Amino acid sequence: MATTELGAALRHWRDHVPPQAVGLPGGGRRRAAGLRREELSQLAGISADYIIRLEQGRATSPSPQIVEALARALRLTQDERAHLFRLAGLAPPGPGMVPRHITPGVHRMLDRLAGTPVAVFDAAWNQLLANPLYTALMGEWQGDDLNGVWRNFLNPDHRVRQTPESRGALQASLVADLRRAAARYPDDANLKALIAELRRRSAHFETLWESGAVGEHQAARKTIDHPIVGALTLDCDILSVTGSDLRIMVYSAQPGTEDADRLALLNVIGTQSLLG
The missing domain is CATH 1.10.260.40 (lambda repressor-like DNA-binding domains)
Structure with missing residues (x-):
């Protein structure tokens, strides 16, 4: 053939x-x-x-x-x-493009965290990979919602419980992240288009962008309102991969707590409904 x-x-x-x-x-x-x-x-x-x-x-x-x-x-x-x-007749992404390659070593590390909700994002907060437990915890996103900045400014209807203060701090840190990424990867057309669309559609994003707001996405305790197992309060840690600006987001529960039990239950049922 x-x-x-x-x-x-x-x-x-x-x-x-x-x-x-x-x-x-x-x-x-x-x-x-x-x-x-x-x-x-x-x-x-x-x-x-x-x-x-x-x-x-x-x-x-x-x-x-x-x-x-x-x-x-x-x-x-x-x-x-x-x-x-x-x-494929394409030029490999150059140094001015946001790195989106996940190395075999990072893949193997994620394999060993199968019982932990884990997702990998690039420097522009595009979700590149999520294990089944992360998807079961946070829901399955499609299209533009795979970008964490887009979702937080333009589609805030998600499972993480937020106060006005926590939302404001998160949004400021995400804008600062995009500003750093834009400076570091000036040739990335997708990143430029994302920033332009966010500035056009979100007045709050535009205000933060123009203000030069700075911030850093840090570890935090988050409460996720899950539709099947109920509320889980988990630690959210973000690990950086040196040399690629990849971010590995990891959720974990304190051992021996009801949150740990609910996360273990979610690991068993996966994305299936308890009624299925």
Whole structure:
């Protein structure tokens, strides 16, 4: 069957990534040790049909977002990711672009935190990855709401309980984060578009942006009103990945508390309803 260098590379990487390496169960009868197309589709958020067309050479011009998602799902190294971009006819993101690559080491660390709600964000607060427990805790976001700044200014209807003071401090820190990111990554068109849209649609964002407000997103205790298990008061810590500006957000409960019990229950039921 006809293919391309891009298709052959994708097939090679898929065939050489065991399910266990990406957090999937590996048992059962499998024709090959690597990932099935359906599994790669699930991990990357791309239709299995499109992956088939890429591998067979019937689709040859994937977008940078598609390439980034495939590289992340296949857990490619920095060099492998750059090679994938070039095979797709795209220039690898340069130093003036917000880094969105999650290294295999960070992936492995997240795998070991399966019982802890964890998500990874880039310097512009775009959610790149969230484990199932984080999604069960916070809800599943789509589209623009995957950006934490957008969500806090333009769609504040989420599960974290906030006071006017805590909301104000959070918003000031998020604006300061975006200002630092804009200075550090001046070539990132998506970041520029995000800031322009926020300035246009949110008067409060515009005021904070023009004021030069500074702040830093810090660890905090947060209360999450969950629709199934009830309120959980958890510690929220943000870890930074040196050299990439990635932020790893981790929620944890104090052992022996009702919050810990509710988080453990949520880990069992996942995103399913108790009535399901």
